[in-house]
Amino acid sequence: MSNDSSYQIGGGQLREEKIARLEYQDDKLTGIVFTNNEVLPRHGILLRPASYQHSHLATKLGCKFGSNDVVQVDKSKQTSIPGFYAVGDVSSPYSQIAVAVASGTLAAVAINRTLTEENLVQLR
Numbered sequence: 001m002s003n004d005s006s007y008q009i010g011g012g013q014l015r016e017e018k019i020a021r022l023e024y025q026d027d028k029l030t031g032i033v034f035t036n037n038e039v040l041p042r043h044g045i046l047l048r049p050a051s052y053q054h055s056h057l058a059t060k061l062g063c064k065f066g067s068n069d070v071v072q073v074d075k076s077k078q079t080s081i082p083g084f085y086a087v088g089d090v091s092s093p094y095s096q097i098a099v100a101v102a103s104g105t106l107a108a109v110a111i112n113r114t115l116t117e118e119n120l121v122q123l124r
């Protein structure tokens with residue numbers, strides 16, 4: 001690793017100076033302006049936004065949380081509170097639609113099975 005404020009990574013160059021602002025023309029990005037006023041011409045940027053829990057429901061209900069600030073669930077997506085399920089981003093650190101849909105399906109199957117078993121018990 002170099003002590004310079006910029007160095008090569010693969011085919012790209014890492015700049016560690018602070019960004020002052022982005023430059024636009026006609027609603028289109030034209031460059032990144034650093035705090036030393038140097039402008040790096042660019043037409044697009046990739047951002048990795050931080051994610052956090054928007055709803056405090058799980059906290060209020062007393063659900064246990066795992067690592068990455070996600071609600072802890074078992075294989076069937078049931079939280080630490082029996083009968084309370086959590087699916088999608090609220091209980092997964094992956095932030096992927098496919099993962100959210102799959103977890104919803106697993107919870108639905110588990111809930112259906114539980115309700116069916118409860119009905120069978122009542123019918124006996």
Ligand SMILES: Cc1cc2nc3c(=O)[nH]c(=O)nc-3n(C[C@H](O)[C@H](O)[C@H](O)COP(=O)(O)OP(=O)(O)OC[C@H]3O[C@@H](n4cnc5c(N)ncnc54)[C@H](O)[C@@H]3O)c2cc1C
Pocket residue numbers: 054055056087088089090094095096097098100
């Ligand atoms: C910028 C960005 C780009 C992404 N790109 C991709 C991608 O290319 N491919 C991919 O697979 N995934 C992508 N994702 C991730 C994907 O959007 C999520 O994984 C997915 O939407 C999770 O679904 P969800 O139902 O768990 O949550 P959400 O889609 O976030 O739905 C939760 C809903 O609950 C509502 N809500 C929150 N609190 C309350 C409350 N108290 N009362 C009532 N409603 C409430 C919210 O308004 C929201 O509508 C991206 C995410 C972001 C932010």
